Amino acid sequence: MCRHLAYLGPPRTLHELLYAAPHSLHVQSWAPRMQRHGTVNADGFGVGWYPPHGAPGTGAPADPSASDLPSAHPPGPLRYRRAMPIWSDSSFADAARAITSGCVVAAVRDATVGFGSEESGAQPFRADRLLFSHNGAVKDDEALAAAFVPPPGVLDARSPVDSAPLFAHTVRLWRASGDLAGALAGVVRHAREHSDGRYNLLASDGEGIVATAAGDTLFTLREPGGGVFLASEPFDDARGWREVPEGSVAVATRERTEIHPIA
Secondary structure, X not given: OEEXXXXXXXXXXXXXXXXXXXXXXXXXXXXXXXXXXXXXXXXXXXXXXXXXXXXXXXXXXXXXXXXXXXXXXXXXXXXXXXXXXXXXXXXXXXXXXXXXXXXEEEXXXXXXXXXXXXXXXXXXXXXXXXXXXXXXXXXXXXXXXXXXXXXXXOHHHHOOOOOHHHHHHHHHHHHHHOOHHHHHHHHHHHHHXXXXXXXXXXXXXXXXXXXXXXXXXXXXXXXXXXXXEEEOOOOOOOOOOEEOOOOEEEEEOOOOEEEEEOO
């Protein structure tokens, strides 16, 4: 029902990541090549990114020598979301040329039948240092909402969309364990106990990117320059793209990409 993408690696502009490629996420909003459910992703979009160390307002020193105790983690994520199609927001396309990050999660949305296209349903969702996106649909969203009650302080988990309970449970498991891959795999397993659905999840904590292939396509690309992508479908025809097998969770860090079974 959507297309999403995550990037980790050397800093790049959001324009390069979301607009520049021949089959970019921007193009996938109206002409996806591999989308199995739905044809147009016009019900909103969003992008979350982690600003570089020392960026204004992050709390990290601009000059590394200014502190003897540099932050062990990159700053928390910033986010931009709209209820309109990404192709309609020319102002963001311009701003994206000036925003640079080494870790990004973005999505274009085709809303599940029965849910609106308000901005609160656009992903990625955010909590603490976590960014999250769901590509798919839930058959019995009421059963999931009853099973996965939002944890404290996670407003996006209360959004009127079938992805919200999945996000609620992701945050709960991740906060308890610190294991993002284990959290996403656990959400898929637990969700299937309550409802059929397509559970392609994508998340980042700013240090790695993780995604599940559970009902829809997922691909990974590791570039020679050190960048790595997880995406619903390839944004170009580079030979390095690899499809993640159904029923798997993909874990990408700056050093390696690993694929494990969900169950």
